[in-house]
Amino acid sequence: MNRKLFHDSVAALPSQPGPTPNALKVNARSPSHDSDEMKVTFALGIDDSLRQELESRVANGDVVPVSELNSKYAVPESEIDPLVAYLKSEGFKIDEVSNDRTRVVTHATVKQIENSLQVNMVRVTRDGITYTVAKDAPSLPSDVSTGVHAILGLQPCFHAHKHFRRITPTNRFEPTDPQSNTGEPTSAPNVANSPPYLVSEILAAYNADGLNLTGKGQVIAILIDTFPADTDLQKFWQRNGLSTSINQVTKINVNGATLPPTEGEETLDAQWTSGIAPDAQIRIYASGTLQFADLDRALDRILADVAELPSMRQLSISLGLGETFMQQGIVRSQHQRFLRLAAAGVNVFVSTGDAGSNPDSTGHASDGPLQAEFASSDPCVIGVGGTTLILASDGSVSRETGWPDGGGGKSILFGRPSWQKGDGVPAGTNRLVPDVSVTADPNAGALVILHGKAHQIGGTSWSAPVWTGFCALINEARENAAKPFLPFLNPLIYPLGNTPCFRDIVSGSNGAYSAAEGYDMVTGLGVPDIKALVQALT
Incomplete structure (x- = not known):
């Protein structure tokens, strides 16, 4: 036979x-x-002809009903x-x-x-x-x-690896009772606009505050292997002065399996997506493992749920693996899912990694092969890189540079999409990452409440959920303006790369690549000015 x-x-x-x-x-x-x-x-x-047709529709800004994806495609x-x-x-x-x-x-x-x-x-x-x-x-x-x-x-x-770095206790916060040794944070920080940063400080840094946008009516999906603790979420919201309720969080155990213990990534993702968009609904899809077959199953469940939840138009994924360590069969399977999600109007924000331009098989920097990390390199997702953000005492941006460990580079798996062009985009035929960036450096990291304690955490695992929250704000603004939700974002934002919608990051290196004027393989188009981006996209 x-x-x-x-x-x-x-x-x-x-x-x-x-x-x-x-x-x-x-x-x-x-x-x-x-x-x-x-x-x-x-x-x-x-x-192949149907796949190419669907890829063209995504690049052209079409949104395809899930029912059509399940019939024609x-x-x-x-x-x-x-x-x-x-x-x-x-x-x-x-x-x-x-x-x-x-x-x-x-x-x-x-x-x-x-x-x-x-x-x-x-x-x-x-x-x-x-x-x-x-x-x-x-x-x-x-x-x-x-x-x-x-x-x-x-x-x-x-399997894939998580993209968060450095969980450290923080002494930015004082105990509630000066005689107490519980380490519980109080309602007021010692020094404003210093790490670990609060949500309000990051919103202000990217001109996303004062817009009367909270993610109301939007649904954010998170793909990770396990769930955060409810008490940690509630303490985070309290610390940030947010009225978000645990009733806004839905937890889906995709495989019905025993889940691994909470360790930080899932907590960072949930706290910062809900922090940026505090009135959004949050759906956490726990795959149980980081094996690609289980991640595929979770992606299919998310796509199926979009048919019932039409406002679930943003998905955060802080996972990856260097392209040279991927099997082509896995890549084809995952690309098919990212293509379908993009076609359905779900913008998938994937962190580019925390190992610079030369990640090894464990997700750490090395002198090994120059490579981008999958899945941020898939042309149907938005690859999110990292910066080092330092705020002045008044909350203004003192400086922002490319983060040395931020992933980026040229894909060996995917060709250059038609929309990836503009000022600074080098000649060539390879897909380039990142597309965009935002703060990531753990030395100027995020406040995360983990196991009841305040920690400072960074990595592009912080960048991806922040951008996912920003997407929910933009979709809310579009809905308020009686416009449809966003289609695939990348074809819309590359023409905006040399406009006030993005602040260009022109210094910093991730190893083989350096930040420069225009697009670069450290910070992509740069970091967003959300007020300007909302205006441009509505």
Whole structure:
């Protein structure tokens, strides 16, 4: 029987047990693991002509109803039905088929996976955790694999990384009771406009205060692996003088699995999106893990919910991985989801990373390959880079430079989108990141309440939720002006790069690249003037 091999769904592993150059340790699998169950996702793609048509519509500013995405731009039933029938016959349990039929989620035992996909399974240890993974490329019979372009979940040791940096206690705040040692912050800071910054200080720095915009009527989505604590959110809102209620926050456990403990990223995302847009509804989609198959499932759930929540037009993601460490099958699967979200009018803000121009496989700076991080490099998202923002005592911007650890560069996975042009954009055919920037430096970081204590946190994980909140303010302004919600933002803002809508950042370097006049691969178009941007986009 002829079979289709999926070489780009897995990373190559050595044929013999032992350590590998990318910090893995490979061991043989014992029969005791044969009955362990694994989730496996089969990703299918629409016809290339339909994909190109949809990409053109996004670039032209069209917004496509989810119902049309699930009909015209769906995988035909004739391609998915034989696959599902085959998997069932092999003992796989079908957990979910996405509405557009681009994804089939299954689970099966290790032995069933090995036999049905004709793949060798081994044990791999990474960062002290041992996984069962595929050592070589899986395959499917040719007559059931017509539309399949990737098989995901076979190497759970490879996953995205979070983009927040430096959790440190802060002494900007005094205890409520001078005799107390609880460390609880009071209602007044010791020194205004000094790190860790409050929401009001960041709003003022980007001319987003005094606009009578609060995100009212808007819905913000956050994709991360777990949930923040309600008490931390409430203390953050109290600290910032906000009347936001916990009733505005909805938590969705996408996979219904036991979630990892709260550690900071989810808290930063939720506190700062809701801080910038305090009257918006916040929906936190917890994927359970940072494996790309689980992130895909969460993205599909968000897209499905857009049909019922038409004002959910902004999504914050503070995750990534260097492009050289990505498998092409995973990239194609995720791009299909970002394309559909952009087509539905959801602007996805993705942090560009905290490792400068040379991130390694763990998301840290290195002398390794020059590369951008996926998914910020996807042409259907807004890649958000980072700056170092220093405020004067009166709240004005004393200086703002490119943050040395802010991600940026030339994509090796995606070509230059038609809209990526303008002053400073270098000649070439590669997609460039970032698109925009905002404050990120942890040394001049954000106030975050974590485990009941005040901390100072930074990274482009701060930048992405701030921009997501700004998007909610712009959509509120458009709704107030009787205009439709924003389509995909990038084609609208690149023509505004040399206008008062953006403050150009002209100094700072992230390693290989330096900030300069116009567009650059450290800060993109620059940082926003929200008042001017609202006026231009409404």
